[in-house]
Amino acid sequence: MATDVEQLTRPAVRVSGLVRRFGPTVVLDGLDLEIAPGEFVALLGRSGSGKSTLLRALAGLDKDVAGSGGIAVPGNVSVVFQDSRLLPWQRVLRNVLIGLDGRAARDRGLAALAEVGLAGRERAWPVELSGGEQQRVALARSLAREPQLLLADEPFGALDALTRIRMHALLRELCERHRPAVLLVTHDVDEAIVLADRVVVLDKGAIAVDVTIDLPKPRSHRDPRFLEHRSRLLTALGVDDE
Numbered sequence: 001m002a003t004d005v006e007q008l009t010r011p012a013v014r015v016s017g018l019v020r021r022f023g024p025t026v027v028l029d030g031l032d033l034e035i036a037p038g039e040f041v042a043l044l045g046r047s048g049s050g051k052s053t054l055l056r057a058l059a060g061l062d063k064d065v066a067g068s069g070g071i072a073v074p075g076n077v078s079v080v081f082q083d084s085r086l087l088p089w090q091r092v093l094r095n096v097l098i099g100l101d102g103r104a105a106r107d108r109g110l111a112a113l114a115e116v117g118l119a120g121r122e123r124a125w126p127v128e129l130s131g132g133e134q135q136r137v138a139l140a141r142s143l144a145r146e147p148q149l150l151l152a153d154e155p156f157g158a159l160d161a162l163t164r165i166r167m168h169a170l171l172r173e174l175c176e177r178h179r180p181a182v183l184l185v186t187h188d189v190d191e192a193i194v195l196a197d198r199v200v201v202l203d204k205g206a207i208a209v210d211v212t213i214d215l216p217k218p219r220s221h222r223d224p225r226f227l228e229h230r231s232r233l234l235t236a237l238g239v240d241d242e
């Protein structure tokens, strides 16, 4: 039995020495990562560096990694992808409640839709919603499951810049209220700095950079410390900061 102190200090996510190969190609090469309960970690890395591979492993979607040891995650994990993955033949509330049963779950679904600003749209069809609204439904679907770990793979990558900024504010609020541990995969350095408590960079199969973003929220792009973080992270990604 774990003691109370162990319960409090135990990370929500612990990855140790994770290796993932596809044929001869080693994508994850002894990767270590811990995420504390309630901590928001953003994962950056060049295209093909293995970000989605890591996220899929944590989500339990990679059968070849599952059960191999090296990964400890909470029992209750939700995933949000770049496309909302709503079922077009189900109305909004039905989509939120997929896999959930009972009155309490229905109430959580309704509350989650209200939290993402979609109260009154429960009976809409996905096709009647904008891309940003569909991603809100996807967020509500995750929230209704009250996850201890939220995994997000470029959830705003397909949205226009203005909608993305609104979604940042929404995600920040939701995470502050519900406090899941979060791993957000993104290509967007600014998005990582705006949202995360920590930003990690994946390179050559392991975490190459691990930076705590100790700036008050909401964060301003004009804050010189924001710019310092951006510059450091862009350098880590091999991009020149003009």
Ligand SMILES: Nc1ncnc2c1ncn2[C@@H]1O[C@H](COP(=O)(O)OP(=O)(O)OP(=O)(O)O)[C@@H](O)[C@H]1O
Pocket: 022, 027, 045, 046, 047, 048, 049, 050, 051, 052, 053, 054
């Ligand atoms: N099922 C698979 N079979 C073979 N190779 C794969 C498979 N899944 C991923 N890979 C390879 O693993 C590497 C990492 O892919 P992954 O999708 O994790 O990268 P990523 O960092 O998420 O990239 P991006 O930023 O472009 O989305 C790539 O070289 C990719 O081709």
